[in-house]
Amino acid sequence: MPNSIESASNTVDPFAPWALKGLWLRNRFIKAATFEGHCPGGRPHREGLAGFHEAFAKGGVGLCTLAYGAVEPGGRTFDDQMCLKDDILDDLRYVTDAIHRHGAKASIQLAHCGGSSKWSGWIGQRARGPSNGFNGLGMFVGTPLARALGLNELPKLADDYRVSAERAVAAGFDAVELHMGHGYLLSQFLSPAVNKRRDEFGGPLENRARFPLQVIRAVREGVGGSVPIVVKMNLRDGFRGGLEIEDSVAFAKLLEANEADALVLTGGFTSKSAMYLFRGPTFVHELIKAQRRKIDKLVYRMAAPTMKSLPFEELYFLDLAKQVMAAVDLPLICIGGVQSLASVRRALAEGFQAVQLGRALIHDPALAQHYAEGSKTESGCTVCNRCVAEMDRDGVRCVLNDALPARSPS
Ligand SMILES: Cc1cc2nc3c(=O)[nH]c(=O)nc-3n(C[C@H](O)[C@H](O)[C@H](O)COP(=O)(O)O)c2cc1C
Numbered sequence: 001m002p003n004s005i006e007s008a009s010n011t012v013d014p015f016a017p018w019a020l021k022g023l024w025l026r027n028r029f030i031k032a033a034t035f036e037g038h039c040p041g042g043r044p045h046r047e048g049l050a051g052f053h054e055a056f057a058k059g060g061v062g063l064c065t066l067a068y069g070a071v072e073p074g075g076r077t078f079d080d081q082m083c084l085k086d087d088i089l090d091d092l093r094y095v096t097d098a099i100h101r102h103g104a105k106a107s108i109q110l111a112h113c114g115g116s117s118k119w120s121g122w123i124g125q126r127a128r129g130p131s132n133g134f135n136g137l138g139m140f141v142g143t144p145l146a147r148a149l150g151l152n153e154l155p156k157l158a159d160d161y162r163v164s165a166e167r168a169v170a171a172g173f174d175a176v177e178l179h180m181g182h183g184y185l186l187s188q189f190l191s192p193a194v195n196k197r198r199d200e201f202g203g204p205l206e207n208r209a210r211f212p213l214q215v216i217r218a219v220r221e222g223v224g225g226s227v228p229i230v231v232k233m234n235l236r237d238g239f240r241g242g243l244e245i246e247d248s249v250a251f252a253k254l255l256e257a258n259e260a261d262a263l264v265l266t267g268g269f270t271s272k273s274a275m276y277l278f279r280g281p282t283f284v285h286e287l288i289k290a291q292r293r294k295i296d297k298l299v300y301r302m303a304a305p306t307m308k309s310l311p312f313e314e315l316y317f318l319d320l321a322k323q324v325m326a327a328v329d330l331p332l333i334c335i336g337g338v339q340s341l342a343s344v345r346r347a348l349a350e351g352f353q354a355v356q357l358g359r360a361l362i363h364d365p366a367l368a369q370h371y372a373e374g375s376k377t378e379s380g381c382t383v384c385n386r387c388v389a390e391m392d393r394d395g396v397r398c399v400l401n402d403a404l405p406a407r408s409p410s
């Protein structure tokens with residue numbers, strides 16, 4: 001029976017253990033994927049990255065998600081992101097050991113930014129996405145255009161996901177999160193505004209979903225039968241012409257039939273509607289200030305119209321998510337403005353199996369513990385969004401406190 005709102009009236013204890021496809025988690029609090037900014041030059045900074053995640057594990061979350069793990073060098077948005085290669089597996093093992101030491105489980109987000117990249121490796125070439133198009137991020141770094149991936153390139157790319165997933169398990173991760181939202185490569189394939197292909201990978205949803213589904217099957221091959229695959233997918237892209245809820249519901253059903261073990265229901269498209277993802281005040285001015293090079297400041301100044309403030313409310317994806325909930329039986333994970341214990345309880349009462357927290361945990365990495373002890377019922381995060389710009393300074397942290405480590409010199 002699909003997850004129905006009516007059937008979920010029994011109270012779920014957020015602090016009790018539960019199993020995600022056989023992976024036991026000590027509670028229903030999951031640290032969301034928030035790019036850490038602790039990979040200078042693309043290499044994980046061991047102490048910085050481990051210290052960052054250790055804070056959440058020590059602070060009581062059940063599952064901690066590392067972000068983001070590019071599946072090939074060209075899948076990086078910029079140079080300071082890691083690529084899941086063999087030569088960093090020891091560094092990642094150091095991080096997963098740190099997470100496990102404190103009783104939490106570890107997950108890693110597998111991602112590719114597609115045609116939206118300012119990775120220096122693309123200089124003189126074109127970033128690759130589903131279709132030819134403009135690459136706003138790469139405008140002043142020598143890659144202002146993206147080109148359509150050729151049919152002959154897709155199997156290799158799906159295999160990059162498979163190999164990366166295999167390496168993640170080898171590095172000690174207990175689960176993987178496949179990024180299919182926020183305007184990254186697989187989200188670009190799903191979005192009718194960006195995917196203009198005329199072959200079997202473009203057009204109706206069935207075709208736009210073809211490559212993302214090939215990828216998830218490849219990831220299953222990589223992780224094996226027992227490791228959970230969590231998919232982060234958009235409910236809406238949040239701009240006219242983008243993916244809408246009818247297609248998302250249909251896509252969720254396809255994922256249910258194709259190896260997904262849980263869905264994180266999000267929205268927004270980084271290059272076109274970034275604030276739909278976060279809500280609240282724009283952080284573009286902070287982002288401009290954080291850039292060291294004039295040219296990067298200019299890139300973000302030009303992106304400002306796509307980053308206009310949007311009103312914030314708690315559980316801002318809840319209403320849309322209910323439409324997916326009514327259609328699938330998969331465990332669903334609530335994300336987006338889970339700022340108070342009341343919101344955690346409400347999300348679980350509505351039928352979600354767990355909650356993912358981004359900003360609330362960046363502000364207070366020990367929030368799950370504080371909720372459990374009763375010493376807090378609200379996160380204390382003001383949703384100012386300034387932490388997002390910190391990834392381009394010394395690593396993601398809350399500007400109101402020092403709860404997370406700053407990046408040490410590499
Ligand atoms: C600093 C920061 C970095 C983020 N990086 C990522 C990322 O790498 N991958 C991703 O899927 N989402 C990323 N997000 C979005 C969060 O995972 C989440 O979807 C969003 O913040 C809404 O959840 P919240 O209200 O709990 O913060 C990031 C968010 C923040 C604040």
Ligand code: SF4
Pocket residue numbers: 359360362363380381382383384385386387388397398399400
């Ligand atoms: S900087 Fe701190 S208070 Fe502001 S949104 Fe980020 S975590 Fe919340």
